[in-house]
Amino acid sequence: MIGMDGTIYIIAEHCGGKIRQITFELLSFAAQLQKKCSLPIEVLILGENVSGMAKEISEISGTNVTVLEIAGLTDYNGEVYRSVLTQFFKNFNSGFVCAGHTSQGTDFAPGLSIRMNAANITGVREIVDIEGELCFARSVYGGKRIAHVRPLTETVFLNVQPGVFKPLSSPSSSPSPSSSPGEVRLHEMKCLPEKSRFIKRKASIADTGALCEADVIVSAGNGIEDEENIGLVYDLAGFFSKSAVGGSRIVCDRGWLAYGQQVGITGATVSPKLYIACGISGAAQHLAGMSGAEFIVAVNKDSRAAVMNIADVCVIEDITTFIPLLIDTLNQGSSK
Ligand SMILES: Cc1cc2nc3c(=O)[nH]c(=O)nc-3n(C[C@H](O)[C@H](O)[C@H](O)COP(=O)(O)OP(=O)(O)OC[C@H]3O[C@@H](n4cnc5c(N)ncnc54)[C@H](O)[C@@H]3O)c2cc1C
Incomplete structure (x- = not known):
């Protein structure tokens, strides 16, 4: 059972200097989760020069944002995310870490959850209460069935399906700044990739x-x-x-x-x-x-x-x- 002293962390997703819509969907998901477990919500954002985006998230959502400033990390790198987040979470032993069920989130979260001996539930579409236990719904068998999954670990990684949770507000919808912005804290971390590096970004033919x-x-x-x-x-x-x-x-x-x-x-x-x-x-x-x-x-x-x-x-x-x-x-x- 999840301890009540933890935090609901959201790993903000961004690309090309812009916060991705999934970040605001994760905030909406986390707000629903908070109603069930009363844990505080905190956003983490990783990269080089990401403080501007952190400020934007804190102003729109009123949530505290921690910046993990990593010199040289101009684009997403799963190896760096896993390494930096392992250090950041070294004393974290109960709560939730929420990422998108996206190419980024499904790249770093499974490996990180193994390092932290935590459950990782992917494709989360709903939070369900089954006999007083907090469970998460995900579709299986090509969408023909819905599975309810109950985590058994104190720390749980959740990859949330994009497009399911309506974003509370985002810069692309009509921005509705929160009345009191969250606090933005800065941590400088050093980490360079050793096994793979980013080459270039190409527009996908399947841009949804x-x-x-x-x-x-x-x-x-x-x-x-x-x-x-x-x-x-x-x-x-x-x-x-x-x-x-x-x-x-x-x-x-x-x-x-x-x-x-x-x-x-x-x-x-x-x-x-x-x-x-x-x-x-x-x-x-x-x-x-x-x-x-x-x-x-x-x-x-x-x-x-x-x-x-x-x-x-x-x-x-x-x-x-x-x-x-x-x-x-x-x-x-x-x-x-
Ligand atoms: C692994 C896998 C992944 C898949 N992923 C997706 C996916 O992401 N998205 C997706 O859509 N499908 C996906 N499919 C395919 C899916 O199984 C269906 O084949 C597909 O969704 C059917 O598309 P359809 O409803 O347009 O066509 P059909 O099933 O052929 O249905 C056409 C409908 O139109 C009606 N109709 C025909 N003529 C008219 C008319 N003149 N006026 C009014 N109604 C008319 C018919 O009554 C019928 O109900 C996937 C399949 C697999 C195996």
Whole structure:
């Protein structure tokens, strides 16, 4: 059982001088965790010249931030993170260390948790209370089942699934500075990588940034039938501010949308205010990425499609007739 004298640490994620959205999702996750265990929250940020970002986090969240200033660490390096955090945590023996279930978080957390003889639960999507025990939910079997995992160690590493916990606030949403900023403390640490070093950063063809930040996502599935009909989905998305177009894997495999627009277990996990699924059957691998949306509208000509089980509004229609009709109606509304 977790001791009550520990801390909930968040390892801030940043890249190219910018705080990544996952950091603010981790703050929201940690706030939920705090309600269960009443431990204080503290953010750690590692790197060279990261004090500016630390100040930003402390102002937005009101949380204390510790800077581990490492000369020469201009870009992420897992070896350095593991080494520095092992030193930092040498007297830490109960509490939580939260990182993103991202390429960075899943790179350093497992090795670090082994060094600290701690449990590491990855892909965390929910905090659950089972018979008074604190457990964490993660999806398994390609999103078909949810496993509840109970940590048995005093220190627990958690990799939190991006897109599941709504960020409290972040610079990319509307910044709402906390009334009293947290304290920023600085520790200088020396560590240079010996086994691997950063060469360069290249933009990924699967950049899911737009999807993760959208309030409204209109997604196209196999039912869109023809590449030409993708335009309908873009037209519909155009009626909403802060919107993005997503799709199922089939549509991305066909090249009708970019892989950065794929929603699902091998794409983005999203939690927009509104998700409109157009011609999407609702395979478990797709639902795993979007079932956290606040309101789901499914347009499908098959009333028995699995997506209908989680949709708030089910439109049993052919998308090629329904979407143009909806667009016309929205156009009439906006011209009044
Ligand atoms: C390891 C693994 C990982 C995967 N990862 C992902 C992932 O990340 N994301 C993902 O999406 N999939 C993923 N998949 C694929 C997934 O299993 C499904 O094959 C895929 O999601 C189905 O896409 P779809 O719903 O667009 O197509 P379909 O299952 O073919 O469904 C099309 C739907 O459109 C409806 N329809 C057809 N025509 C019309 C019309 N004119 N008007 C209205 N409705 C119509 C049909 O009734 C049907 O319900 C993965 C699979 C595996 C094995």
